[in-house]
Amino acid sequence: MKKREIIFFLILIFIFFCSLKENYTTSNSFIYLLQLNGVINPITSQYVVSGIEDAEAEKAECLILQLDTPGGLDTSMRDIIKKMLNSTIPIIVFISPSGGRAASAGVFITLASNIAAMAPGTNIGAAHPVVMGGEEIDEELKAKMVNDAAAYIKTIAEKRGRNTQWAEKAVRESVSITEQEAIEIGVIEFIANDIDELIEIIDGVRVTTASETRVLKTKGSEIISVKMSYKDLFLHSLTNP
Template sequence: MKRLFLVLLMLVLPLCLRAQEPQVAVISLRGPINPVSASFLRENLAAAEKRGDRLLLVELDTPGGLDTAMREAVQAIFAAPVPVAVYVAPAGARAASAGAVIGLSADILAMAPGTNIGAAHPVGLGGKPDPVMEAKLVNDAEAYVAGIAARRGRNVDLARSMVRQSISLTAEDALKQRVIDLVAPSRQELLSSLEGRRVQRGGKEVVLHLAGARVVNHEMGTRDSILNAVSNPDVAYMLMLLGIAGIFFELAHPGVILPGVIGGISLLLSFFALQTLPVNYAGIGLILLGIILFIAEIKVVSYGMLAVGGVVSMVLGSLMLFPSPEPYLRLSWQVLAGTVAVTALFFGVVVVKVIQAHREKPITGVEGMIGSIGVADSDLVPEGKVLVRGEYWNATSEEPVRQGEKVQVVAVTGLRLTVRREEKAGARGEG
């Protein structure tokens, strides 16, 4: 009995000690800030208290993102139940635009050497706005960032300059200007520097005790990873075209199923992506018009005019689809050119095949029977029977035809054929 107790004690004691040791949660936000990344941050902040985390460390590298997603992330950080540290890393990373604002909202803002922060000037998603609207955007963003900097005790004037003048600072300059709290070459050195640091959380002062803390990385789940990937403008664009093509083929060939399934899934994923991106719906309309013109070219042969119109419509629609001046929120030229070229080539091949099919001699029906070669099954004087395409027909000939001679069909009247000897048909053809 005593031995069993000792065994249980040896098993349970390490678990209890492990549960009591300090724990730091680490998440990474890489790429544009969008609703998926903001949701991922919010979920981890909510779970941090349940896990007993002493600190949530956000490793950040972003060119910016959507204003709505940025504000959602800032609100989540302010309402977080545990202290939040934002670490712009590794070397070469940046916290630009929306990333700079998220960093300023954190309890602790640190940067690795060789990184930069700033350039938070707001950009209109529909292109350059009129002067009055632009002034409103800048004033709103400036007040918002200044309030965040003041709440965290950071340099308010520099924060304003990041918005109004698009100033960007290196890690060392940001530390000198009191924009960030410290510069740390690595995660381990950052956590060591934070030991005993005091932060304000919920109106109370919290002292960080991170010595010997166990660092736990929390990655995006499969669902969030997929949604984050499809929020890329290039992926959203290709999914939309794939969805349209799949639905078209399913409607053109009912019962195939696979194109319809793939098209439906792709179209729904593209709808999700489009609601997370700045979209010009005139661009979507032009792309749909281009697809319709391609389909019309197949149905109504216009000798390429409709196809040319479809290419022009698709190109213009693709250029207008994501009007943001920010590169990470625009469609890349490589994807645009490649997708339009493949789509135009595909429909071009289909159009050529349709034209060839129209020009070919019919092989079925009455038209397909004209010119067919058969054999007289009986003497035709002038009526009798012939064997054409494996079938026996009543036939009439203007001249006598003997049994066994080859004949050629020249007319079809109901179920009766009009034929003539093949030799005579050949002679006429040569003449």
């Protein structure tokens, strides 16, 4: 009888420590939060790419990119997208706050995310390529730019299982839509009022990264907000119109 009591006691201890380990793991889950406001340029590109690399190294549950942009440089946009598509952690793009937008290059970045969400009162679209500085270009070169951008956005949308027809129209016809329209036609997955609500909504969602398919466990996660350095903020402010 005494032996049984000892075994029972040891089992209780084992269950107790397993429970502690589970709680410890849950409470130590964290999410990286980046904010990209304004023009997409080499400064913001480096900020996002470095943020993803740090989040990967620290094995974050996911990274949320809060986005409000009129667009920007094609090369900077592509650097961000390459990093997103090859990320080993899930990337969530959240067009926010209300009144914000993802235009031009911002459309491509949103479509490249594992999960795309928008706040109420935001819009996405108008991705027709333009030449910076208002420089005039001939029709043949313009057609090449449009065709290249259309092919690029279609392959991104297809990879992420989003609406390829709308994506191409955003480039060729500069169409733009609200958050309600975007969720109805499969451009985004969720609408959320703020970051806290978004974290609740995406908990339990299955996503596929460059390395694995996993179920997000975001509920109760700590948010690590990664800010631009003062130097980069100053340089970025000089490029904003």
